[in-house]
Amino acid sequence: xxxxxxxxxxxxxxxxxxxxxxxxxxxxxxxxxxxxxxxxxxxxxxxxxxxxxxxxxxxxxxxxxxxxxxxxxxxxxxxxxxxxxxxxxxxxxxxxxxxxxxxxxxxxxxxxxxxxxxxxxxxxxxxxxxxxxxxxxxxxxxxxxxxxxxxxxxxxxxxxxxxxxxxxxxxxxxxxxxxxxxxxxxxxxxxxxxxxxxxxxxxxxxxxxxxxxxxxxxxxxxxxxxxxxxxxxxxxxxxxxxxxxxxxxxxxxxxxxxxxxxxxxxxxxxxxxxxxxxxxxxxxxxxxxxxxxxxxxxxxxxxxxxxxxxxxxxxxxxxxxxxxxxxxxxxxx
Amino acid sequence: xxxxxxxxxxxxxxxxxxxxxxxxxxxxxxxxxxxxxxxxxxxxxxxxxxxxxxxxxxxxxxxxxxxxxxxxxxxxxxxxxxxxxxxxxxxxxxxxxxxxxxxxxxxxxxxxxxxxxxxxxxxxxxxxxxxxxxxxxxxxxxxxxxxxxxxxxxxxxxxxxxxxxxxxxxxxxxxxxxxxxxxxxxxxxxxxxxxxxxxxxxxxxxxxxxxxxxxxxxxxxxxxxxxxxxxxxxxxxxxxxxxxxxxxxxxxxxxxxxxxxxxxxxxxxxxxxxxxxxxxxxxxxxxxxxxxxxxxxxxxxxxxxxxxxxxxxxxxxxxxxxxxxxxxxxxxx
Numbered sequence: 001x002x003x004x005x006x007x008x009x010x011x012x013x014x015x016x017x018x019x020x021x022x023x024x025x026x027x028x029x030x031x032x033x034x035x036x037x038x039x040x041x042x043x044x045x046x047x048x049x050x051x052x053x054x055x056x057x058x059x060x061x062x063x064x065x066x067x068x069x070x071x072x073x074x075x076x077x078x079x080x081x082x083x084x085x086x087x088x089x090x091x092x093x094x095x096x097x098x099x100x101x102x103x104x105x106x107x108x109x110x111x112x113x114x115x116x117x118x119x120x121x122x123x124x125x126x127x128x129x130x131x132x133x134x135x136x137x138x139x140x141x142x143x144x145x146x147x148x149x150x151x152x153x154x155x156x157x158x159x160x161x162x163x164x165x166x167x168x169x170x171x172x173x174x175x176x177x178x179x180x181x182x183x184x185x186x187x188x189x190x191x192x193x194x195x196x197x198x199x200x201x202x203x204x205x206x207x208x209x210x211x212x213x214x215x216x217x218x219x220x221x222x223x224x225x226x227x228x229x230x231x232x233x234x235x236x237x238x239x240x241x242x243x244x245x246x247x248x249x250x251x252x253x254x255x256x257x258x259x260x261x262x263x264x265x266x267x268x269x270x271x272x273x274x275x276x277x278x279x280x281x282x283x284x285x286x287x288x289x290x291x292x293x294x295x296x297x298x299x300x301x302x303x304x305x306x307x308x309x310x311x312x313x314x315x316x317x318x319x320x321x322x323x324x325x326x327x328x329x330x331x332x333x
Numbered sequence: 334x335x336x337x338x339x340x341x342x343x344x345x346x347x348x349x350x351x352x353x354x355x356x357x358x359x360x361x362x363x364x365x366x367x368x369x370x371x372x373x374x375x376x377x378x379x380x381x382x383x384x385x386x387x388x389x390x391x392x393x394x395x396x397x398x399x400x401x402x403x404x405x406x407x408x409x410x411x412x413x414x415x416x417x418x419x420x421x422x423x424x425x426x427x428x429x430x431x432x433x434x435x436x437x438x439x440x441x442x443x444x445x446x447x448x449x450x451x452x453x454x455x456x457x458x459x460x461x462x463x464x465x466x467x468x469x470x471x472x473x474x475x476x477x478x479x480x481x482x483x484x485x486x487x488x489x490x491x492x493x494x495x496x497x498x499x500x501x502x503x504x505x506x507x508x509x510x511x512x513x514x515x516x517x518x519x520x521x522x523x524x525x526x527x528x529x530x531x532x533x534x535x536x537x538x539x540x541x542x543x544x545x546x547x548x549x550x551x552x553x554x555x556x557x558x559x560x561x562x563x564x565x566x567x568x569x570x571x572x573x574x575x576x577x578x579x580x581x582x583x584x585x586x587x588x589x590x591x592x593x594x595x596x597x598x599x600x601x602x603x604x605x606x607x608x609x610x611x612x613x614x615x616x617x618x619x620x621x622x623x624x625x626x627x628x629x630x631x632x633x634x635x636x637x638x639x640x641x642x643x644x645x646x647x648x649x650x651x652x653x654x655x656x657x658x659x660x661x662x663x664x665x666x
Contacts, residue, residue: 022371023477027481028405028480028556029375029406029412030375031373031472031477032371033371035367039364039365040363041416041418041467042363042418043420043452045422045454047459049459050456051456074362076361083374085375085376087377089380119374121376121377121378123378123383125460126460127380127382127458127460132420134467144362146356146360147361
């Protein structure tokens with residue numbers, strides 16, 4: 001049906017959800033309007049064989065996740081995602097039905113988060129699937145939460161739990177290996193559904209931003225945990241010119257993550273510190289918000305910000321200090 | 334030096350040129366401010382082996398062109414490009430020096446057009462080089478020039494000349510073929526420098542937008558010519574629900590383009606109609622602006638808009654009408 005026919009087909013029936021969306025798909029550029037807020041822009045490039053493996057990632061999930069990782073970046077600035085543009089590079093083994101599945105996931109994510117799809121193009125790819133998504137969002141003027149605002153004595157907090165998406169990846173990889181050469185292989189995910197879900201269908205924690213606002217808490221710094229807690233803590237320390245102490249026994253970990261680590265004979269804390277793709281929020285709040293934070297559901301205080309001279313360290317269960325290393329989840333694999 | 338060190342290295346020393354740029358590279362998202370204008374967003378994905386061939390495209394030129402094609406989309410809305418984000422997928426054969434060259438081209442384009450580089454990331458690619466650029470720009474509120482505003486009797490205009498970039502590509506391909514297996518081969522571009530330049534170092538016609546504004550002309554529709562005049566005319570006709578007549582003898586063609594077509598025994602008009610990557614502007618103006626348009630340098634009136642029933646056609650030198658086909662430059666190659 002040609003490139004333009006294809007894009008029209010994939011984006012048909014889209015309706016604007018946001019007042020800031022003036023003109024979407026179908027011109028040289030999208031036209032938006034942000035008279036009263038600051039504008040946030042983020043972009044992510046996802047490459048087959050590097051960021052995803054189509055052997056065990058359904059295309060609809062991939063579409064959903066591709067959108068979510070961008071929403072998460074906007075949320076991690078304290079903002080609200082409003083629009084996305086989607087560029088695809090597609091090799092000849094993909095059919096229109098494949099692209100429909102991918103777009104179904106993208107459109108579902110847009111629906112769930114109230115985001116408008118305002119631009120799309122597809123081109124041929126000689127290699128695998130290439131997905132490039134740009135997300136535009138807004139935040140109250142001057143209220144974007146940067147990585148650079150953490151101050152000494154601030155409390156370090158994380159939402160949700162960590163390491164599950166990484167364990168989900170290990171599980172998918174294991175089942176893939178087990179399936180090799182076997183016809184009609186059925187992977188066994190029973191009792192581990194949460195891990196698979198965390199890997200295949202992550203969410204952006206817009207609910208936490210809302211909760212913080214309602215509680216009258218303004219984080220001093222924030223980012224999302226895509227490369228692992230350890231690496232992200234080091235970014236905050238570097239950008240904010242500070243050190244930190246986080247407590248091993250305060251890091252939130254789901255029991256399925258713990259069981260899976262045991263089953264795979266992996267170090268649980270390493271997985272929680274360096275396993276990526278959790279898309280939870282890491283943020284700091286003034287010490288005076290301590291009581292409010294302790295009462296807040298789905299959020300945990302895991303440590304505090306120090307003078308820069310003290311460096312970034314994990315305090316283990318037996319009271320030892322271990323310097324944090326930013327190995328990131330890629331190097332774990 | 335790791336991904337973050339690399340991005341820091343490639344983007345060091347950047348200074349904001351635009352008041353709308355609040356926070357650039359180094360956080361989850363860029364922070365921008367557009368209180369008084371509409372915001373334009375466009376994105377382009379360029380894949381090695383599909384959109385460019387590193388055998389004959391120097392990396393600095395590729396960087397420049399990658400930025401320009403995005404600027405051109407903003408310009409084609411009547412806007413001014415302000416910020417870009419750059420995502421790269423890079424295979425292991427690329428060194429830091431290669432990326433420096435690519436970024437040198439991107440930074441030069443930003444300098445030439447007063448644009449801020451506000452976001453960048455690189456990741457591994459198992460395939461070739463992948464370049465994804467998003468450009469944000471602004472335009473006076475409600476003044477974006479869409480493809481959908483052309484009206485019957487409007488004049489159809491183009492800037493510059495057409496077909497040269499396509500002929501430049503043919504020339505580069507020919508010299509590449511001639512060089513096969515030869516050591517120290519020196520390609521011969523003498524007398525054809527314009528064609529090579531049009532292919533390797535295109536420009537976005539921001540000067541035409543300025544000129545139109547100064548002359549008090551507001552185009553009723555506009556787009557940039559990236560896929561070929563024929564294809565773009567059909568987009569305008571479709572979006573504006575109209576037909577058109579363009580005159581073969583009015584299509585602006587440089588003499589180098591004409592000579593090269595003769596040398597290659599190619600149909601010149603086909604090349605001018607369907608050869609892509611000229612990045613000139615195609616636009617329509619009210620008939621009442623006829624005199625002003627005829628006086629304007631660097632712009633040519635090539636035809637007029639008709640009722641939709643008449644379809645889109647080229648009037649040949651001998652007065653015949655040929656229905657336009659949107660074959661686009663890819664299918665020419």
